Amino acid sequence: MPSKQVFESKDGATYTTSTGAPVGVPYAAQRVGFQGPLLLQDFHHIDLLAHFDRERIPERVVHAKGAGAHGYFEVTHDISDLTCAQLFSKVGNKARATVRFSTVGGESGSADTARDPRGFAIKLRTEEGNLDWVFNNTPVFFIRDPAKFPHFIHTQKRDPQTHLKDADMFWDYLSQNPESIHQVMILFSDRGTPDGYHHMHGYSGHTFKFVNKDGNFHYVQVHLIKDGGAKTFDNETAGKLAGDNPDYGIQSLFEDIESGNPPSWTVSVQTMTPEQAEKFRYNVLDLTKVWPHKEFPLRPVGKLVLNENPQNYFAEIEQAAFSPSHTVPGIEPSADPVLQSRLFSYPDTHRHRLGTNYNQLPVNAPIAPVANFQRDGSMAFNNQGARPNYQSSILPLAYKEKPYNVIKHETWLGAANADLSYITELDFEQPRALWQKVFNNTDREHLVHNVAVHIKGVRSAEVRDRQLSVFAAVDQDIADRIAQAIGVSTVKPLQVKPAAEAVRFKAYATDQA
Numbered sequence: 001m002p003s004k005q006v007f008e009s010k011d012g013a014t015y016t017t018s019t020g021a022p023v024g025v026p027y028a029a030q031r032v033g034f035q036g037p038l039l040l041q042d043f044h045h046i047d048l049l050a051h052f053d054r055e056r057i058p059e060r061v062v063h064a065k066g067a068g069a070h071g072y073f074e075v076t077h078d079i080s081d082l083t084c085a086q087l088f089s090k091v092g093n094k095a096r097a098t099v100r101f102s103t104v105g106g107e108s109g110s111a112d113t114a115r116d117p118r119g120f121a122i123k124l125r126t127e128e129g130n131l132d133w134v135f136n137n138t139p140v141f142f143i144r145d146p147a148k149f150p151h152f153i154h155t156q157k158r159d160p161q162t163h164l165k166d167a168d169m170f171w172d173y174l175s176q177n178p179e180s181i182h183q184v185m186i187l188f189s190d191r192g193t194p195d196g197y198h199h200m201h202g203y204s205g206h207t208f209k210f211v212n213k214d215g216n217f218h219y220v221q222v223h224l225i226k227d228g229g230a231k232t233f234d235n236e237t238a239g240k241l242a243g244d245n246p247d248y249g250i251q252s253l254f255e256d257i258e259s260g261n262p263p264s265w266t267v268s269v270q271t272m273t274p275e276q277a278e279k280f281r282y283n284v285l286d287l288t289k290v291w292p293h294k295e296f297p298l299r300p301v302g303k304l305v306l307n308e309n310p311q312n313y314f315a316e317i318e319q320a321a322f323s324p325s326h327t328v329p330g331i332e333p334s335a336d337p338v339l340q341s342r343l344f345s346y347p348d349t350h351r352h353r354l355g356t357n358y359n360q361l362p363v364n365a366p367i368a369p370v371a372n373f374q375r376d377g378s379m380a381f382n383n384q385g386a387r388p389n390y391q392s393s394i395l396p397l398a399y400k401e402k403p404y405n406v407i408k409h410e411t412w413l414g415a416a417n418a419d420l421s422y423i424t425e426l427d428f429e430q431p432r433a434l435w436q437k438v439f440n441n442t443d444r445e446h447l448v449h450n451v452a453v454h455i456k457g458v459r460s461a462e463v464r465d466r467q468l469s470v471f472a473a474v475d476q477d478i479a480d481r482i483a484q485a486i487g488v489s490t491v492k493p494l495q496v497k498p499a500a501e502a503v504r505f506k507a508y509a510t511d512q513a
């Protein structure tokens with residue numbers, strides 16, 4: 001008879017079944033004698049296996065690899081002229097925050113230092129409900145028409161046959177969709193390989209609408225600037241770390257917080273009136289463009305601090321469900337079509353990934369009381385007791401209107417099927433300024449090198465030359481230098497329509513319809 005191991009609990013916890021019954025021999029299944037088959041009566045063992053079989057939930061279809069932490073957001077400057085959101089009603093107001101950083105294209109086991117944009121998703125728990133800022137570390141994005149998103153993502157993931165990442169597929173998409181070039185220039189600079197997850201800035205990218213109590217709104221872009229500055233790796237260091245320590249980002253975030261060195265960001269906004277938007281050179285709803293800081297300076301708003309590691313990664317980070325549609329009165333989405341699509345896509349994927357009651361999971365549950373007529377469904381932890389599940393005259397719910405009316409903000413009129421991806425010279429101005437004015441010589445050298453080591457894997461000369469012609473449309477020097485680095489002949493710039501043909505932002509109209 002083997003001797004039974006005896007443990008003394010240090011925190012008062014005793015081993016039980018999932019129904020709370022104590023189990024005397026946890027490491028042994030019930031069986032007939034020492035050699036016989038197992039017993040169906042052994043709930044502990046069957047429950048153990050059955051639960052194990054169901055431990056995995058779907059990983060995020062994008063942004064699967066991540067790291068996260070908790071902390072707080074504090075309002076440091078008064079912006080009540082911009083928004084009536086309760087959080088921003090007073091300097092000193094604080095909200096508990098949960099942040100998840102991520103890479104985009106790789107699976108949940110992929111390397112943290114991959115060349116990729118980084119996700120920077122923030123959940124702020126306010127008295128008026130959750131405010132999620134689901135941002136990236138780049139101020140622009142690859143697309144301005146959301147219909148392209150799933151196709152674009154497919155090309156950055158694995159080939160359906162080889163199940164390998166594929167340089168032809170990658171550049172084939174990007175070269176055919178040149179509005180991506182601004183983001184491509186950022187991605188292939190060293191900003192595409194940040195030093196870990198938390199030495200980087202964060203940007204809304206999208207334009208939001210901040211609405212004040214008088215009902216007036218501003219278009220707003222949000223910036224989170226890392227205190228102490230951002231840090232990046234060069235291509236070779238990032239590549240080496242991907243092999244040596246694929247979890248570098250998770251580890252460095254955890255260790256910085258654990259050692260009392262919490263990362264923090266200064267949060268600012270750029271603002272634009274609707275009238276300014278009509279005169280702005282670029283379309284305010286075009287996610288491939290930035291707003292020049294000289295014209296639209298940063299106005300500080302608050303501070304984000306991450307000072308608390310999760311106690312349980314799965315419960316507090318993996319199950320976190322961020323969505324741009326989780327917002328509060330005073331902060332509205334703009335009509336940016338990519339943002340509009342995201343308003344649908346995130347809660348849709350949460351229902352698939354976490355279940356219909358995903359907002360009842362502790363990490364997602366708002367601190368604001370929830371009362372509505374949603375009931376039941378899988379895992380309905382907060383099923384709202386005996387309260388009626390319709391608007392009953394006997395026990396009605398009060399309705400609280402927003403302090404403003406958005407109906408008069410914008411009037412939209414136009415033909416269906418507008419081509420949002422129409423390419424003009426305007427699409428090359430900002431990437432050109434990045435190359436000629438923002439980058440220094442080292443940045444330029446690194447961009448050429450980083451593209452060269454990637455694009456030399458392309459098998460199709462047609463794809464390679466098409467992408468070189470996109471670079472040449474930014475600046476012939478870029479194409480020439482990349483071509484030289486990979487030993488091919490350079491190409492002429494892609495021919496594009498004049499800037500005057502770009503779709504301008506004219507949709508704003510008051511009381512005209």
Ligand code: HEM
Nearest residue numbers: 060063100119120121134135136141146149205341345349
């Ligand atoms: C994650 C869709 C564009 C930032 C996701 C997820 C989906 C998605 C389905 C997985 C969410 C989950 O499983 O919880 C889309 C679509 C887009 C789009 C359809 C365009 C049409 C963008 C843009 C940004 C962005 C432009 C940033 C400005 C993020 C972030 C995450 C994410 C940060 C990770 C959230 C987390 O950590 O849980 N996206 N996305 N996405 N997306 Fe997007």
